Amino acid sequence: MFEVFSAEILARIQFAFTVSFHIVFPAFSIGLASFLAVLNAMWLWTRDRTYLTLFDYWRKIFAVAFGMGVVSGIVMSYQFGTNWSVFSDRAGPVIGPLMLYEVLSAFFLEAGFLGIMLFGRKRVGDGLHMFATAMVAFGTLLSATWILSVNSWMQTPAGFSIDEVGRFVPEDWWAIVFNPSFPYRLTHMVLAAFLTTALVVGGVSAWHLLRDASHRASRRSFSMAMWMLICVTPLQIFVGDLHGINTLEYQPAKVMAMEGHFESHPNGAPLILFGIPNQAEGRVDYAIEIPKLSSLILKRDLNAPLAGLDTIPDEDEPPVAIVFFSFRIMVGLGFAMLGLGTWALVARLRGRLYAAPILHRAAVVMSPMGFVAVLAGWVTTEVGRQPFTVYGLMRTSESLAPVAREAVATSLLAFIVVYFFVFGAGIFYILRMMHAAPGSADEERLRDGPIRTAGTTPASQTHTDEMLDPAE
Amino acid sequence: MIGLELSFIWAGIIAFAVLVYVILDGFDLGVGLLFPVTRDEHERDVMMNSVAPVWDGNETWLVLGGGGLFAVFPLAYSVVLPALYMPIVLMLLGLVFRGVAFEYRWRTTRWKRLWDMAFFGGSLVAASCQGIALGALVQGIEVDGRAYGGGWWDWLTPFSVATGLAVTIGYAMLGATWLVMKLDGRIQNHMRRLARLLAAATVLALGGVSLWTPFLNYAYFERWFEWPYAAWSSIVPILVAVAIWRLYVGLRDLHDYTPFIAALSLFVLGFVGIGISFYPNIVPPSLTIVEAAAPDESLWFALVGTLVLIPLILGYTAYAYWVFRGKIDPNEGYH
Numbered sequence: 001m002f003e004v005f006s007a008e009i010l011a012r013i014q015f016a017f018t019v020s021f022h023i024v025f026p027a028f029s030i031g032l033a034s035f036l037a038v039l040n041a042m043w044l045w046t047r048d049r050t051y052l053t054l055f056d057y058w059r060k061i062f063a064v065a066f067g068m069g070v071v072s073g074i075v076m077s078y079q080f081g082t083n084w085s086v087f088s089d090r091a092g093p094v095i096g097p098l099m100l101y102e103v104l105s106a107f108f109l110e111a112g113f114l115g116i117m118l119f120g121r122k123r124v125g126d127g128l129h130m131f132a133t134a135m136v137a138f139g140t141l142l143s144a145t146w147i148l149s150v151n152s153w154m155q156t157p158a159g160f161s162i163d164e165v166g167r168f169v170p171e172d173w174w175a176i177v178f179n180p181s182f183p184y185r186l187t188h189m190v191l192a193a194f195l196t197t198a199l200v201v202g203g204v205s206a207w208h209l210l211r212d213a214s215h216r217a218s219r220r221s222f223s224m225a226m227w228m229l230i231c232v233t234p235l236q237i238f239v240g241d242l243h244g245i246n247t248l249e250y251q252p253a254k255v256m257a258m259e260g261h262f263e264s265h266p267n268g269a270p271l272i273l274f275g276i277p278n279q280a281e282g283r284v285d286y287a288i289e290i291p292k293l294s295s296l297i298l299k300r301d302l303n304a305p306l307a308g309l310d311t312i313p314d315e316d317e318p319p320v321a322i323v324f325f326s327f328r329i330m331v332g333l334g335f336a337m338l339g340l341g342t343w344a345l346v347a348r349l350r351g352r353l354y355a356a357p358i359l360h361r362a363a364v365v366m367s368p369m370g371f372v373a374v375l376a377g378w379v380t381t382e383v384g385r386q387p388f389t390v391y392g393l394m395r396t397s398e399s400l401a402p403v404a405r406e407a408v409a410t411s412l413l414a415f416i417v418v419y420f421f422v423f424g425a426g427i428f429y430i431l432r433m434m435h436a437a438p439g440s441a442d443e444e445r446l447r448d449g450p451i452r453t454a455g456t457t458p459a460s461q462t463h464t465d466e467m468l469d470p471a472e
Numbered sequence: 473m474i475g476l477e478l479s480f481i482w483a484g485i486i487a488f489a490v491l492v493y494v495i496l497d498g499f500d501l502g503v504g505l506l507f508p509v510t511r512d513e514h515e516r517d518v519m520m521n522s523v524a525p526v527w528d529g530n531e532t533w534l535v536l537g538g539g540g541l542f543a544v545f546p547l548a549y550s551v552v553l554p555a556l557y558m559p560i561v562l563m564l565l566g567l568v569f570r571g572v573a574f575e576y577r578w579r580t581t582r583w584k585r586l587w588d589m590a591f592f593g594g595s596l597v598a599a600s601c602q603g604i605a606l607g608a609l610v611q612g613i614e615v616d617g618r619a620y621g622g623g624w625w626d627w628l629t630p631f632s633v634a635t636g637l638a639v640t641i642g643y644a645m646l647g648a649t650w651l652v653m654k655l656d657g658r659i660q661n662h663m664r665r666l667a668r669l670l671a672a673a674t675v676l677a678l679g680g681v682s683l684w685t686p687f688l689n690y691a692y693f694e695r696w697f698e699w700p701y702a703a704w705s706s707i708v709p710i711l712v713a714v715a716i717w718r719l720y721v722g723l724r725d726l727h728d729y730t731p732f733i734a735a736l737s738l739f740v741l742g743f744v745g746i747g748i749s750f751y752p753n754i755v756p757p758s759l760t761i762v763e764a765a766a767p768d769e770s771l772w773f774a775l776v777g778t779l780v781l782i783p784l785i786l787g788y789t790a791y792a793y794w795v796f797r798g799k800i801d802p803n804e805g806y807h
Contacts, residue, residue, distance in 0.1 A: 097774040
């Protein structure tokens, strides 16, 4: 079924497929880990059981999402070698150590303390359990930091030289890690993860409020999520704007594709709200545009000139339509989040936050939109980097491993079948857990799994442990 | 000269990471392999619970092995992975199935059997593919310029099938001795009986593969049978004999901890043996540690943090094991 595709296209589809599946889980678990740390801290501080109920509820959901993130992440760490070995050989000296640091500083931290966070409250006591929970949250943020440094270096490479065999040789690690797009990309992604989680938590809480507006735990979490949304969304829009200006400076072709600017505009470029890019003809069909607004946004000046794709050689242009549409999806959803946050704020000020069924319905509809926005944003930036893997320096076509098309096609098919089956089931289980309200009999009935077993054994076991250990 | 030493330090660190992976995930993959030996729900629950809090940390060492190779031996990484394309992809898919089974099987009654199967099947595929990959590496990988130069089925040979089998049996033995240590009662006795069988099978398989290896490549033969190398390398078989004896005694005298420790030592010694055969290559028969290493700038930058972080990781990993130490009571299970 893949005869029409080259090995390169298949390898690109495979990477896009596996990484898109993967990013969904960290995008959720980064925010959720921090949310859990906050819930646990609030429980210890206030001793209000509502927080503990929420912590136990989201902990189980976190465990499933985190497990899916781990296994889909292991695949990523090997795919650089199986399909993109030439890239690995040449770029490995620069990005490899950053990924090594991600494993050493973040993955181990998360994995080492996850067991204690999930199963160990009774074994280690509240203090250490809080520490473990904080370490898991800190680990997810560290992991984001390193991997976004890697990605940013591929977008805006800095601090290297190229040796006689074509390898990128590190010259200045500070410049490599803190390459020009890194601070913007990192902030943008971490905020996106927090928003994604806030939308999920808000949507799930709203779902339960629709059934029982007096449900205490759901009221608490709905309120927390809506605070998060109204505080973070404006910040995110601001950071996104800065990120765009940074991209204009370092990757102008990407911004041209995002804006749909096929032609240069010497006297102020219009903002195209919608249209259908026609890359072959070099124009946007059916464009609805606002004159000069693009120059105002990108250059802070209505009449500033903006170059178009006509200044870029055809072979260096990214696929415009994908970048153009995915960018609009992301921005549109960003404004929808701002709308929801504002609506909730108004309802709160009028004292009707928990008695607003239409708001709750809107929150339910918006609950998966963080994921859509994250994926759309990544599609924008990754497809916008094409046709390069290391921007301007190494082409995607040069990066491919000497792989047979059949091998890539077979493994792609296997990944598609397995991922849809395995992660489909996982998402189903997560949705089922979300369907039961926190602290309800339904939730209690959901089998608690190893969490409860490990949690209940210790009390009776500390004793036996002491008797066993000296014997060994 | 400094560069030379650096790449050897790194070869040592990567070897250490792979070894830690093999013994840690070895026993938890082994637990997966042993899942079908009981049909009793409670027994399966406690078997899985014995590794639930630690499996994720164990598997992180595999990411370190891959990520570390990418960072400091990018050439080896980009030669080996395309060469072992199929076993690696299959191993990854196997790990996906068994990894999610840890959570999924508690979330459903209807499909619980299915995730139990996934736990076993995923472990089996992952374990045998790791063994096959090892065998394919030992028998040698063809390098052309800076890339893999062989074909798509080069990894599949009688030797790699034999190593696949040996590693699978060995992991099952590790799993059985781990369960002897962690469990009590009927299931512990069951595991002890299995451990005896598996220990005998492992010794046979390990012996077979070890005798086969020197005849694959004269360099290996020289390392093991010719003076003066043999004087040093013969220490390994002597220690292997000691480990086998401890394993035998531990299982015979119903010890809880000794069999597991002895089984671990057997794996460590097997690993050291492979190291002796490989040196100074990282990808036999022709890619050396020095050739495959990243530039010194990369090795230094990576080394500074690694020397701080690995002891720290070992510290809190040990702590996590300590927290979940001791027996898991099969009768307590879950209510």
